[in-house]
Amino acid sequence: MKFVTKLSVLVAISMLASGCVTQKGIDSQERIPPQSNTEQTLPEDKVEDGTLEQEGKGLVEEGDIPAQGALEQDALVQGETVSEPKEQPKRKVGVFINAKKFPSHTHVGTTKFNNFTKEYSYDWQLTSTVFNKLKTAIEHSSSFEVVDVTSKVKGAWQLDFVVKQNENWTFSENQNALRKSLLADGITRIIVIEEAPTVAITECGTYGCSEHESQGFGLFTRSFLGTDHYIASASFDISIENLDRPVDIAAQPLFKELLDDALKNERIEEFIPPKNFDEISDKELAPVKSFVVSYFDRLAATVAQYLSKQ
Incomplete structure (x- = not known):
């Protein structure tokens, strides 16, 4: 009986212990919160009003996020300046043109009593051209x-800056003030075109040669014992000089032929003389005008060619 009683007690104690463990397991499972399968989202009111939650910083307004321009401005404030290359000022070529408004007609006859020079009132606008x-x-x-x-000047005589002394080119002391003034304005080259007499025709005979001059741009005619010559004349003196160093550009080989009087005067074979030169029309002078303009086309192209290498 004692054995049965002890066995019953042991069984009862064992059952009680098993029940406690089971109850603790159930209680612990009930205390664990269920895992959510959805991602955490910001409250709608925070999204709509443009604010963001940052850990440890509270709410940050959308406008508080620095833009790229603001970052660049901050860099400038802190001394991180970006220097841009400065454009060099252009060098300048000064041009001075001195010419009459109207074309002229120079005639050389058999004797000096037949000679004359006159102007025709046709405005060729040569200076602006x-x-x-x-x-x-x-x-x-x-x-x-x-x-x-x-x-800037009173006349072409003021623009003679480069002179030759002892076989060397140098600047004229007389015009130094004007030269420096032009340089201060950025002018480093000067072109002077001045109407002046040029040799239009050279005639040679038993007793030597004689030269006859055209007195200005326009028409030159020569009559001798019934023989007539008609010549278009671009009668100008042309000077081209450096102002920053003493160089007579017009003396360079590139300009030698162009500045020869022989190239400034050209015989017009197809010229039809009027019955009265006092009544010659602008249309009849058209071949003369065409030559004068074409001469300056060649001059402009040659100067441009030279300066393109400077």
């Missing part, structure tokens, strides 16, 4: 800018 041709050709082919210096 020549300037524009130089400006277009030079600025298209080089880095130079062409400017008119007529208002």
Whole structure:
């Protein structure tokens, strides 16, 4: 009986212990919260009003996020400046043109009593034409800018800057002030075109040669014992000089032929003389005008070619 009683007690104790463990397991499972399968989202009111939650920083307004421009500005404030290359000022070519408004007619007859020079009242606008041709050709082919210096000087005689002394080119002391003034304005080259007499025709015979001059741009005629010659004349003196160093550009080989009087005067074989030269029309002078303009086309192209290598 004692054995049965002890066995019953042991069984009862074992059952009680098993029940406690089971109850603790159930309780612990009930206390574990269920895992959510959905991602955590920001409250709708925070998304709609443009605010973000940052850990440890609270709410950050959308406008508080620095833009790229603001970052660059901050860099400038802190001394991180970005330097841009400065454009170098253009060098300039000054142009001075001195010519009459109207074309002239120079006639040399058999004797000096037949000689005359007169003007025809046809405005060829040669000064503006020549300037524009130089400006277009030079600025298209080089880095130079062409400017008119007529208002800066009294005459072409002031623009003779480069002279030759002891076989060397040097600057004239007489014009140093004007030269430096032009340089201060960025003018480093000067072109002077001045109407002046040129040799239109040279005649040679038993007793030597004689030269006859055209007195200005326009028509030159020569009559001798019934023989007539008609010549278109671009009768100008032309000077081209450096102002920053003593160089007579016009003396360079490139300009030698162009500045020869023989190339400034050309015989017009197809010229039809009028019955009365006092009544010659602008149309009849058209071949003369065409030659004069074409001469300056060649001059402009040659100057542009030279300056393009400077």
